Amino acid sequence: MTTSMYNASSKFKKFYDEHVVLSASEQTNLREKKDINIERLKSGLVEYNADNKTTYELKDHKVQGSMAMSTIVQNDENEYDIDVAIIFNKDNLPVGNIATKKMIADALKRKCKRFKTEPEAKTNCVRVEYADGYHIDFAVYRKSQDENGNNLFEHCGSDWRRRDPEVITNWFNNSNKENNGDVRVVVRLLKMFCKSRSGWSMPGGLIQSVLVEECIDSKDRMDETFYYTMLKIRDRLEDNKEVYNPTDIETSLLLNAKDHQKVKNLHTRLKSYISKLDVLFNIDCTENDAFSAWKEFFNHNFWGDLVSESAENKAILSKRMYGDYSVDIITMVEWNPGDYIPINEVLGPIPKGKSIRFTAKPNFFQFNKVEWEVKNEGDECLEMDDLGHLSEGVSVTENTAYRGIHKMICRVYQDGVIVCEDYVRIQIK
Template sequence: MSTSMYNASAKFNAFYNDHVVLRATDQTELKEKKDLNIDRLVSGLAEYNEEHKTKHTLIDHKIQGSMAMSTIVQNEENEYDIDVAIIFNKDDLPDGTIATKNIIVDALERKCKRFKTEPEAKTNCVRVEYASGYHIDFAVYRKSTDEDGNDVYEHCGSAWRNRDPEVITKWFNDSNTDSNGNIRKVVRLLKMFCKSRSGWSMPGGLIQSVLAEECIQSKDRIDETFYYTIKAIRDRLEDNKEVYNPKDSDSSLLLNAKDHQKVKNLHTRLTNYISKLDVLFKDDCTENQAFSAWKDFFNHSYWGELITETAENRIMLAKSYGGYTVEIVAQVEWNPGEFIPLNEVLGPIPKDKYIQFTAIPSFFDFSKVEWEVVNDGDECVEEKDLGHFKEGISVREHTAYRGVHKMICRVYRQGNIVCEDYVRVQIK
């Protein structure tokens, strides 16, 4: 093994700029949604105040979270979140946190029509959710002045707690500047990894940001910076899976068992998928192998498209991909001896069923049919659970793990892959 890593930085930079960083049009759309809902809140509060003879007046608002830290990444499902601190004078709000959040819900309900769900009071915010996948979290703050004339901010959660609405944003932006911008790059790339499989349940952006800031390994190349930082995060989580607020070392960011499990999931996924990058350190690592390794890691079509463009594959394609195809027939054994075509099953497949996959190539002189089972979901915790290979025209698989999985069929002729196809299988 070599001590130097295969240099894929040019393609890695293109991946980062074109497929990771949120597009300017999407950034503008998020800002417009934020502004629109602030206007709705102000208008709804005016109606509420007039009706109830109150004076709940918004005095300021501040962007928080991934939008403020500029770490939102492209997401095909548009599951973007916008975090906004809405600030009131302390004397203008009731003492109770539930009563305060209910006022915000009432004001928004007056102006938020035809939404996926009604505005909803959560423990730490009031949420407005769009049918397209966006959601906006309004974190409520009250402002007062202490005896020395300093501004004091309190956040409306299960109780009122002292919290500066901008302290985390300032911490992140200062740390990122000190790292020459590398922390933000790593966080964006780590988010892409954490979002790469639909069945995964992974920590939120703040926890990822804290881990990246703790473990940042700045190198000359972006691919090396990312690799060595996630390796350090993996090793850090091996020793300690607790994550604390970066501005309050006594305050854990893991509030319940689910949060702790998500951090364990991150450690497991990093352990499994970093090992797939070992090929990058082989002396004879080829361009095709490097792109394949990053494709396995990020599960993104960008890397797959690069593989088909490499010189060695262009030669193979020119010789062997002339019109060869394969059709996959998949049938679910719903009851013993009773088969239903997979595409006729409504919704996810239950566990403990068997699926028969049959390959029908468009030609007869093939030499081998290979199947690759690619498993996803948080029940696939061990390396052995993530997938395996089989050979044969027809194979049988058991639905064992919740998540969205893939069955890939590759047909060989004269030692080369001449065609492939796949089917997705969702298991509940």
């Protein structure tokens, strides 16, 4: 072993610049969606007030979360969330947190009539969801003043709780500046890792940001800064899996059992996947070894394209060995009861609870068995101990049950020998 890590910094920075950082045009698109929906809310409140003889008025709004901290990363499924604090005067809101969120949802529904899903009041926000994956979370705040004239803010969650809508953003931006921008860089890269397998159930952006800020280990190179910070987060979680609000150290950010499990999942994944980077410290580590290791870690085609013989290339070569035999897989989704549509007509991931019919279409007739293998991936199927199964038939039907990207493999046999195979990937949300 050598004490230095293989220097892949030029390619690592290219990966970061081209595949991690959100483009300026996409950032503009997100801001425009935010502005449009603020105007919808204002207009909807006018109608709501006229119908209900009320005078509710939006006093201010502030961008929050990953958009305010500039840590949103690229996402092939356009699953971008935009967090916006909407602020009202305390004495100009309905009585009760539930009534307040219902009023906001009602106002938005009046101006979001073409949406596939109506604006919905959730525990901590009112959500506006676009069909193409974007969603805007309106966090509702009420503003008042104490006896000294200082502004007080309360967030509308399961109850009204004291919270400043800008305090987290200010904490993050100040810490990032003190660390020469490294905190933001590593948070973005950690987010890419956490979303690298769709079946993973991982902590949200704030928890990731807190862990990175706490464990940041700046080096001269971006790849080293990321690697050594991940080591520190792994070891930190080995000792303590609790995560507290950085601006209120007596308040945990883990609100329920699911939050605690997500942090455990992050620790497990870091232990497993950091070990796959050990090759970077071998004295005879080659460029190909390094790119393969980062491909294994991030599960991103950028690294796969740099590897001379990637797993994808091996699959293609294996398929060619079958010669002229091939099979097409016709995949249909029961979108409505009794109504099947081709999977390529479904925009985005398939919801749970749907039936999918797979039909094999070999390019030859002399076959005597068609075998199907389901391969499930993700935390939900692991919890249910259901990683897959086999079935037979020219056509089979499966149900969508677990979040993640799963694989359906079709193998065609002739005289007991596999003569061709193919597969389709199914993404379930």
